[in-house]
Amino acid sequence: MPNARFKRIMLKVGGESLIGEREYGIDPRAAMTVAEQIKKIHDEGVEIAVVIGGGNIFRGMAGEKNGIDRATADYMGMLATVMNALALQDALEKIGVPTRVQSALEMPSVAERFIRRRAIRHMEKGRVVILAAGTGVPYVTTDTGASLHALELHCDVFMKATKVDGIYDKDPVQNPDAKRFKTLSFADAISMPGVEVMDTAALAMSSDNNMPVMVFELFKDNNLEKAIQGEDIGTYVSNDVKTEFA
Ligand code: UDP
DSSP states (O other), X not given: OTTOSOSEEEEEEOGGGGXXXXXXXXXXXXXXXXXXXXXXXXXXXXXXXXXXOOTTTOOHHHHHHTXXXXXXXXXXXXXXXXXXXXXXXXXXXXXXXXXXXXXXXXXXXXXXXXXXXXXXXXXXXXXXXXXXXXXXXXXXXXXXXXXXXXXXXXXXXXXXXXXXXSOBSSOTTTOTTOOBEEEEXXXXXXXXXXXXXSOHHHHHHHHHTTOOEEEEETTSTTHHHHHHTTOOOSXXXXXXXXXXXX
């Protein structure tokens, strides 16, 4: 891994990455595609913690809109992430990548509870640690969980894999003239109207503690490998860069 820029990464994978051709839920083939991307960098010796979202099954805010108490709905969302974690574990182990699932909500029959030093040890031993249930508390999302875990597990970078190839100045789906940022300062990420990176709690935590964030498209050719090698893909958000378009 002579050129690799990052030794230990936090990879946030949105639940929607597991939908595949379906409208909802988990398509095992999509889980396998995600697993194959992860395997490539695992084979290069990168230490990997994965935080998986739950948006393909249940989001707390949607539940609240339908009349469920927000905290209850958020716990339901966290449970959704546990299902996704197990699906990703299954896919990774089928292609020979050793894993452990740790959950921020205790669920001893299916996952270890999150124990920071044990998670680090797993990564040192070459296991991919899949972190379920986000932070374990409501009113935030798995982005905040990923930000928090990236810091406490001493990851070099927080990589947010999405369906879009970076951060744009406005929604690229609605606006064909939207421009992608190559680099973005945290200050601009937080303050620029129209710029959506992740929830504010996650952004503020990453900014306050100098954890750089890379946003890129997971399903594009070897993007994860390229990101690890430090190639200019997606958008790099940090306190140390000036905002520039690609
Ligand atoms: N959630 C929560 N606390 C956390 C992480 C997640 O309450 O620390 C809940 C929240 O309701 C969220 C849902 O779990 O909407 C699923 O996570 P998220 O929306 O982040 O999934 P993604 O969009 O990444 O698929």
